[in-house]
Amino acid sequence: MKQEENILEPVFDAIKTGWRHRPPIKLGKYQLVKDHRIAAMILDTVDALELTNKAGLKPVMVKDIATDYGARIIFHLPAGISRKEVENKLQYLEEQAQGQIFLTNKGNVLTMDIYTAELPKIAAYRYQKTDLYLPLFLGVDYRNEVLIKDLAKFPHMLVAGQTGGGKSTFLHILIAGLLEKNMEKNNINIAIIDLKKLEFFYLNEHCLIVDDERDAARLLSYLNRELDRRLIILRDAKCRNITEYKGGDMPFIVLIIDELAELDSKDGQEDLNRLARLSRAAGIHLVLATQRPCSTLFKDFTKTRALLPARVCFSVADDVNSRIVLGSDAADKIPKNIPGRAVFKWEGEEIIQAMYMGVKECEENLLKIPKLKGVMYYKQCPKRLRAR
Ligand SMILES: Nc1ncnc2c1ncn2[C@@H]1O[C@H](COP(=O)(O)OP(=O)(O)OP(=O)(O)O)[C@@H](O)[C@H]1O
Numbered sequence: 291m292k293q294e295e296n297i298l299e300p301v302f303d304a305i306k307t308g309w310r311h312r313p314p315i316k317l318g319k320y321q322l323v324k325d326h327r328i329a330a331m332i333l334d335t336v337d338a339l340e341l342t343n344k345a346g347l348k349p350v351m352v353k354d355i356a357t358d359y360g361a362r363i364i365f366h367l368p369a370g371i372s373r374k375e376v377e378n379k380l381q382y383l384e385e386q387a388q389g390q391i392f393l394t395n396k397g398n399v400l401t402m403d404i405y406t407a408e409l410p411k412i413a414a415y416r417y418q419k420t421d422l423y424l425p426l427f428l429g430v431d432y433r434n435e436v437l438i439k440d441l442a443k444f445p446h447m448l449v450a451g452q453t454g455g456g457k458s459t460f461l462h463i464l465i466a467g468l469l470e471k472n473m474e475k476n477n478i479n480i481a482i483i484d485l486k487k488l489e490f491f492y493l494n495e496h497c498l499i500v501d502d503e504r505d506a507a508r509l510l511s512y513l514n515r516e517l518d519r520r521l522i523i524l525r526d527a528k529c530r531n532i533t534e535y536k537g538g539d540m541p542f543i544v545l546i547i548d549e550l551a552e553l554d555s556k557d558g559q560e561d562l563n564r565l566a567r568l569s570r571a572a573g574i575h576l577v578l579a580t581q582r583p584c585s586t587l588f589k590d591f592t593k594t595r596a597l598l599p600a601r602v603c604f605s606v607a608d609d610v611n612s613r614i615v616l617g618s619d620a621a622d623k624i625p626k627n628i629p630g631r632a633v634f635k636w637e638g639e640e641i642i643q644a645m646y647m648g649v650k651e652c653e654e655n656l657l658k659i660p661k662l663k664g665v666m667y668y669k670q671c672p673k674r675l676r677a678r
């Protein structure tokens with residue numbers, strides 16, 4: 291995969307240049323989009339990705355159809371291009387298009403769906419059944435489909451953005467989704483560190499919540515001991531990770547921290563870093579939210595941040611902050627006046643509208659979810675930390 295990225299680097303550059311310099315193009319009867327980026331993208335699919343066969347033949351555009359969501363363009367691929375090559379390149383292009391272009395390939399037909407409509411300004415929370423271990427309901431995409439990703443795969447996620455961007459709301463939605471998923475197998479535990487104290491207490495019969503600094507440090511220390519305990523059990527059972535382990539009680543643990551900057555204690559920070567480094571195999575996963583994603587947050591935060599490969603970035607003050615979170619200026623470009631609008635970055639960048647539930651709805655939604663008896667139920671968990 292690494293090598294793939296190197297090969298595609300020049301293509302990436304070509305596309306970016308194209309976005310900046312190409313005028314809008316006309317395709318068929320109508321001008322597809324005023325957005326240069328998309329128009330250029332269409333041409334660049336053909337040019338820059340070099341889907342050219344040995345004889346030098348390129349894909350040919352055979353049809354363009356206006357749709358209610360934007361447009362569909364059909365290409366015919368020349369013979370002699372491997373399916374794998376096409377797939378790799380399509381995926382790459384989709385990623386560069388930040389969720390506005392979707393490509394499918396069947397035989398020699400390449401279908402490009404272009405979504406030109408705006409994302410909704412508000413998208414109500416909706417749960418969907420899924421086989422993922424730890425489904426995160428991230429938001430809706432340009433197709434108005436719910437984007438769901440598996441936290442167990444990431445294995446940790448950073449949530450950033452300036453005040454009012456929608457970080458806490460996003461966490462409420464993630465928690466709601468995980469709790470609903472948990473109704474299937476009862477194998478997900480959620481621990482929340484909420485040092486601002488006011489956001490999450492309604493969840494105290496479903497999650498373990500700590501809201502002061504000392505308890506936060508205790509919880510982090512406990513999770514490290516739990517990690518060690520699990521690693522020994524897994525080793526003895528010859529399992530490489532929790533999903534291979536079939537014995538006894540070993541639920542996933544998701545630790546959510548809203549406002550990481552409040553976590554002052556040095557021990558707490560070290561414990562957190564250790565979890566980020568080692569906890570994946572043991573089924574302990576982190577979602578860390580902060581207004582201040584930079585290294586002044588705490589001494590080793592830069593190191594910890596590097597261990598959180600999935601990122602969600604709501605609006606930020608400037609491109610510098612966006613780069614700190616995403617490595618690109620994408621979050622500086624999203625509208626600053628739409629709370630919930632965010633860039634999700636994992637393998638590529640995708641713009642999403644996070645789903646929304648008001649506090650009251652969050653509480654109502656909880657009514658259908660059974661209270662957890664003894665969350666962080668282990669005997670090892672300090673008594674004062676155990677959930678009600
Ligand atoms: N996904 C969303 N859709 C619509 N509105 C939203 C969404 N997320 C947040 N909002 C609105 O923006 C307000 C602020 O959101 P939120 O408290 O989640 O921001 P925050 O990033 O946590 O801010 P802070 O850093 O100050 O804690 C919410 O009260 C809500 O009115």
Ligand SMILES: [Mg+2]
Nearest residue numbers: 457458459548
């Ligand atoms: Mg908040």
